[in-house]
Amino acid sequence: MPIGQDKFQSDEKYVVLDIKSRCCNSDVLTKLTNTCSDKCHNDLISIMEKDFGKFKKVIDAETKIEHRVPTKDIVEKGLTHEELQHYPRW
Secondary structure, three states: OOOOEEEEEEOOOOEEEEEEOOOOOOEOOOOOOOOOOHHHHHHHHHHHHHHHOOEEEEEOOOOOOEEEEEHHHHHHHOOOHHHHOOOOEO
16 A cells, blocks of 8 residues: 555445645545546446445544535545535535
8 A cells, every 4th residue: 555545444345544645644635536427436336335334434534523415525525624614414
């Protein structure tokens, strides 16, 4: 595993990474393709929403405020601390 990547949650189906920069510990944005086509992508989103629900409760570590984040957004774009503030409270 490259330096700066910490695997913090996994099971047989999914792996979630929290990647931070070495210099200032900021979130690192990654551009990954999860599927081979738009159809397969939409199928993956449907499966993940079925497994995890359409929304996730994400708690801001600094403010302790709970936010309602669509699972689809997490899968498609990831989520940074800065972006979390734009989602509604749970």
